[in-house]
Amino acid sequence: MPGFEYLLDALTPLNILLALGGVIAGTVIGSLPGLTATMAVAVLVPVTFSMAPASALILMGAIYTGAIYGGAYAAILLNTPGTPSAIATTFDGFPMAKRGDGDLAVTLACLASVSGGLVGAAFLLVLAPPLATVALAFGPVEYFWLAVFGLTLISALSEGNLLKGLIGACFGLLLSGVGVAEISADVRFTFGSQVLLGGIETVSALIGLYCIPVLIDLVATPDRHLKVTHAPRGFRLAEALAISWRHKWNLLRSSVIGTLVGILPGAGGSIAGLVAYSEARRVSPRREHFGQGEPEGVQATESANNATVGGGFIPTLVLGIPGTPPDAVILGALLIQGVRTGPNLFTEEGSIVYTFIYGLFLATILMLPAGLVIGRYAYKTIVTVPKAMLVPTVAFMTLIGTYSIRNSVSDVIIMITLGVVGWILNRVGFSPSPIVLGLILGRIAEQGFVQAWTIGAATENLTGMFFGRPISLGIIAFIALSLFYPLVRARWVGRRRKIDAD
Amino acid sequence: MNLRKLGLAALCLALPLSATVAEDSYPSKPVNYIIPFGPGGESDITARHQQPYFKEMFGQDLVISYKPGGGGAVGWSQLNGMKGDGYTIMGINLPHIIIKPQQKDVGFTTEDIAGVYMFHYTPDALVVTEDSPFKTLQDVVDYAKENPGKLTLSGSGKGTANHLAQIRFDQMAGIKTTYVAFKGTGKAVTALLGDQVLAEWGYTSVGAAHEGKVRLLAVAMEERHPKFPDVPTFKELGFDLVGGAYRGIAVPKSTPEEIQVQLSEMIGKINADPDFRARMENDGMALLDIDRADYQAFIDKQAEAYIAAAREAGVIE
Amino acid sequence: MRTEAVPGAGGRDLGGMVACAVFILLAVLALWDTTSMTDSDSYVFPRTVALAMIVFCLAYMGWQLLWPKPPEAGTAPPGSTPRRVGLVLAMLGAAALMPWLGFVICGVVAFGSIMALAMYEAWTPRRLLVYALVGVAVVVGFYFLFAKLLLVPLPLGTLFE
Numbered sequence: 011m012p013g014f015e016y017l018l019d020a021l022t023p024l025n026i027l028l029a030l031g032g033v034i035a036g037t038v039i040g041s042l043p044g045l046t047a048t049m050a051v052a053v054l055v056p057v058t059f060s061m062a063p064a065s066a067l068i069l070m071g072a073i074y075t076g077a078i079y080g081g082a083y084a085a086i087l088l089n090t091p092g093t094p095s096a097i098a099t100t101f102d103g104f105p106m107a108k109r110g111d112g113d114l115a116v117t118l119a120c121l122a123s124v125s126g127g128l129v130g131a132a133f134l135l136v137l138a139p140p141l142a143t144v145a146l147a148f149g150p151v152e153y154f155w156l157a158v159f160g161l162t163l164i165s166a167l168s169e170g171n172l173l174k175g176l177i178g179a180c181f182g183l184l185l186s187g188v189g190v191a192e193i194s195a196d197v198r199f200t201f202g203s204q205v206l207l208g209g210i211e212t213v214s215a216l217i218g219l220y221c222i223p224v225l226i227d228l229v230a231t232p233d234r235h236l237k238v239t240h241a242p243r244g245f246r247l248a249e250a251l252a253i254s255w256r257h258k259w260n261l262l263r264s265s266v267i268g269t270l271v272g273i274l275p276g277a278g279g280s281i282a283g284l285v286a287y288s289e290a291r292r293v294s295p296r297r298e299h300f301g302q303g304e305p306e307g308v309q310a311t312e313s314a315n316n317a318t319v320g321g322g323f324i325p326t327l328v329l330g331i332p333g334t335p336p337d338a339v340i341l342g343a344l345l346i347q348g349v350r351t352g353p354n355l356f357t358e359e360g361s362i363v364y365t366f367i368y369g370l371f372l373a374t375i376l377m378l379p380a381g382l383v384i385g386r387y388a389y390k391t392i393v394t395v396p397k398a399m400l401v402p403t404v405a406f407m408t409l410i411g412t413y414s415i416r417n418s419v420s421d422v423i424i425m426i427t428l429g430v431v432g433w434i435l436n437r438v439g440f441s442p443s444p445i446v447l448g449l450i451l452g453r454i455a456e457q458g459f460v461q462a463w464t465i466g467a468a469t470e471n472l473t474g475m476f477f478g479r480p481i482s483l484g485i486i487a488f489i490a491l492s493l494f495y496p497l498v499r500a501r502w503v504g505r506r507r508k509i510d511a512d
Numbered sequence: 513m514n515l516r517k518l519g520l521a522a523l524c525l526a527l528p529l530s531a532t533v534a535e536d537s538y539p540s541k542p543v544n545y546i547i548p549f550g551p552g553g554e555s556d557i558t559a560r561h562q563q564p565y566f567k568e569m570f571g572q573d574l575v576i577s578y579k580p581g582g583g584g585a586v587g588w589s590q591l592n593g594m595k596g597d598g599y600t601i602m603g604i605n606l607p608h609i610i611i612k613p614q615q616k617d618v619g620f621t622t623e624d625i626a627g628v629y630m631f632h633y634t635p636d637a638l639v640v641t642e643d644s645p646f647k648t649l650q651d652v653v654d655y656a657k658e659n660p661g662k663l664t665l666s667g668s669g670k671g672t673a674n675h676l677a678q679i680r681f682d683q684m685a686g687i688k689t690t691y692v693a694f695k696g697t698g699k700a701v702t703a704l705l706g707d708q709v710l711a712e713w714g715y716t717s718v719g720a721a722h723e724g725k726v727r728l729l730a731v732a733m734e735e736r737h738p739k740f741p742d743v744p745t746f747k748e749l750g751f752d753l754v755g756g757a758y759r760g761i762a763v764p765k766s767t768p769e770e771i772q773v774q775l776s777e778m779i780g781k782i783n784a785d786p787d788f789r790a791r792m793e794n795d796g797m798a799l800l801d802i803d804r805a806d807y808q809a810f811i812d813k814q815a816e817a818y819i820a821a822a823r824e825a826g827v828i829e
Numbered sequence: 830m831r832t833e834a835v836p837g838a839g840g841r842d843l844g845g846m847v848a849c850a851v852f853i854l855l856a857v858l859a860l861w862d863t864t865s866m867t868d869s870d871s872y873v874f875p876r877t878v879a880l881a882m883i884v885f886c887l888a889y890m891g892w893q894l895l896w897p898k899p900p901e902a903g904t905a906p907p908g909s910t911p912r913r914v915g916l917v918l919a920m921l922g923a924a925a926l927m928p929w930l931g932f933v934i935c936g937v938v939a940f941g942s943i944m945a946l947a948m949y950e951a952w953t954p955r956r957l958l959v960y961a962l963v964g965v966a967v968v969v970g971f972y973f974l975f976a977k978l979l980l981v982p983l984p985l986g987t988l989f990e
Contacts, residue, residue, distance in 0.1 A: 052551040146706035180882035192695040194868035208581025230908025232949035338552025401947035414981040422924040438844035456874040468690035
């Protein structure tokens with residue numbers, strides 16, 4: 011094991027305390043809709059000035075890990091992704107909660123997050139420098155195709171409603187254009203309004219489209235929010251462990267997918283979760299149950315998004331290019347401490363890096379007990395609190411959470427408006443997920459497209475640019491696969507049945 | 513003088529306790545430093561550099577918060593609506609505050625911004641990868657002359673310092689290159705390192721952050737940068753290109769003049785600290801000492817050059 | 830204005846079709862806005878997307894006309910409409926008034942009104958007291974968490990400055 015000598019450095023009482031404290035704080039923060047890991051890490055930066063670099067990294071990494079896991083609570087119990095990485099967790103997490111298996115879902119999410127985090131950290135430990143070169147090979151074209159892939163996935167997931175999914179995705183894509191365009195410095199779709207100048211912020215749209223409709227419906231009926239068919243029976247840990255073991259390949263595969271997507275700067279946990287979910291669904295014999303509360307779905311997304319933590323550190327530490335927004339803040343903090351990132355970091359400043367990576371392992375492992383306990387309390391609270399307390403508290407949290415993203419009241423108003431729109435769209439059969447993903451991926455898709463076009467036009471090689479690069483071709487193949495595989499399979503199954511019947 | 517005394521007296525009567533206390537012993541509570549961008553960017557990092565010195569010299573915390581959106585426009589458009597008691601300050605960036613209001617209605621005008629200090633700039637630099645075939649600036653110019661339009665350069669955004677540098681240099685050298693805009697310096701550097709483009713219009717800070725992986729071919733400064741003594745300036749090579757992204761601090765217009773002057777001196781004091789200067793220079797920044805008195809003249813001078821270049825680029829009409 | 834999934838009308842997804850019509854209008858609006866953009870890079874993507882959206886919407890509407898499929902949602906939304914509207918208004922009101930009245934006041938008022946809207950059981954004096962206290966505690970608690978710990982500049986209300 012590389013850098014083994016630093017394992018003990020990671021296990022100092024201070025570092026253990028930082029790891030544990032960080033994970034707990036991160037989990038709580040990530041579970042509150044509107045509070046992001048980035049915010050949590052940014053607030054702690056001044057605190058880290060007085061710490062040794064390795065300890066500072068461990069603290070920030072622990073918070074980051076906890077926050078990504080914490081996003082699952084709101085996703086499962088309130089159908090609101092606490093962070094964008096948890097979007098795909100709502101697909102099966104919330105149905106599970108509605109049917110009374112919320113505690114199982116939360117425990118599964120914990121186990122999956124821990125597994126994903128460990129796999130991501132393992133890749134970081136062993137394969138960081140070579141994997142970082144993969145990050146560089148992803149140019150604008152690849153990002154464009156990756157974004158298109160994400161959008162076809164989400165449309166394909168809106169089964170039977172492919173058109174509605176595509177329309178929703180287009181709506182999201184248009185929303186992503188509101189405000190100042192990065193690629194041209196033009197101001198678009200604001201119609202002269204100051205409020206829209208900053209664009210539609212992703213997390214506020216997330217909360218608006220997912221959470222507000224839930225609140226609107228909660229207020230309207232006296233029924234309980236989540237069905238509780240039995241007294242909360244502990245963690246259901248044994249059950250969750252059994253399920254996790256049964257689907258261990260799902261966990262492993264999703265974690266690897268998450269790590270790889272995490273390596274791509276700017277791709278994000280949302281794409282990781284989505285790709286992992288889609289793959290899990292494609293190969294699972296229980297694919298019809300996905301979307302209605304299938305544990306495999308929750309496992310796939312939660313392990314993938316926690317794997318992006320370790321994966322995201324790869325380009326951050328090796329290339330000095332942040333993999334995700336919290337990585338950018340962490341990088342800034344390191345810079346101020348005088349730590350230079352780069353491949354040399356692993357050889358010359360090995361003490362910092364390896365101590366940190368082992369600390370990350372430690373934090374992830376500590377997340378298991380901490381996460382289970384916090385999860386249990388979260389579940390108990392949401393399930394037993396009377397509606398007249400739950401609804402105002404959640405509504406209030408969305409107000410303050412959305413405000414604090416950009417210290418902007420406009421964001422809050424946009425969130426509520428989108429909430430009403432989302433509720434209406436829900437009633438007529440449009441799901442919020444394609445819209446949100448269109449919003450997130452729209453920026454990536456557009457920038458990738460325009461940049462690729464500019465470079466292609468300059469080098470007079472447009473077709474080669476878009477269709478001639480090996481990685482792009484691979485992604486295009488996946489797009490084709492996800493669009494046509496269900497059709498092909500249905501045909502094949504149909505033919506099979508005919509043969510058997512004859 | 514009388515008017516000023518009258519103004520101060522009115523202030524004492526109109527505002528509650530905090531204002532009078534502030535006049536006597538500003539700063540007497542933490543100062544809110546708003547960065548109109550997201551965390552982790554260059555503006556954030558330079559603010560973080562200032563943070564400990566502020567605390568040490570003036571005894572109060574400098575609390576950094578973020579208000580991203582519109583490439584800074586959201587923050588700047590809200591600045592003058594904030595409380596003008598000296599406890600709210602905001603980072604400002606050139607060329608942004610000059611170019612943006614010229615494009616569309618962004619909620620503020622350049623004249624509206626009450627700047628108190630411009631404390632540093634990241635000088636423009638032409639960056640290539642360590643193993644690039646371009647060894648000198650002349651190589652780049654030659655290549656561009658032989659292959660008009662084929663030289664792809666990455667940079668952060670359009671209508672930004674990087675973009676304007678590309679336009680001005682193209683004019684001076686009589687060449688035609690293709691600028692590819694990326695969201696932020698980080699992405700522009702990634703594109704360079706991944707060989708998606710042939711070169712980058714970046715800053716000296718890029719050279720510092722990615723030492724060993726990139727080379728600077730020239731810097732847009734009056735004299736060579738202390739951290740890169742081997743890199744010539746554009747001026748030496750015959751191109752009158754001096755500039756970069758400038759950063760400074762502004763306050764709401766309504767802030768009393770006394771406090772504005774005091775703030776200007778405070779930032780100047782931080783800027784003069786040799787330790788601070790060393791750290792900033794080590795990260796590839798260049799320091800500037802434009803205090804409040806010189807601010808307007810500086811803005812006017814920069815505006816002339818920027819607006820002409822932006823018009824050329826089609827960024828503004 | 831609320832579109833509801835209405836059964837009948839030939840078993841068509843009327844709500845969905847109305848939504849599609851609205852989306853087409855939005856797409857046209859977007860296309861109109863692109864005409865004011867100076868840089869060609871700005872409008873390439875939005876135009877493509879807006880056109881695609883129009884195509885998809887027309888396809889859906891056409892599909893429904895030719896092969897009508899009743900909507901899944903079926904009936905009018907169960908439950909009380911006034912409460913729903915009340916919730917939205919309470920939140921919008923809190924957000925809009927925050928810059929003037931400050932965060933704590935708006936938070937408490939919003940909390941209280943939403944609590945009343947979500948209350949289906951009888952109000953006993955004890956319940957009233959407990960809930961009110963908890964409400965205030967939640968608002969104040971979060972205020973401290975965000976304003977003091979996370980250093981978020983929450984609006985304090987221009988009326989009080």
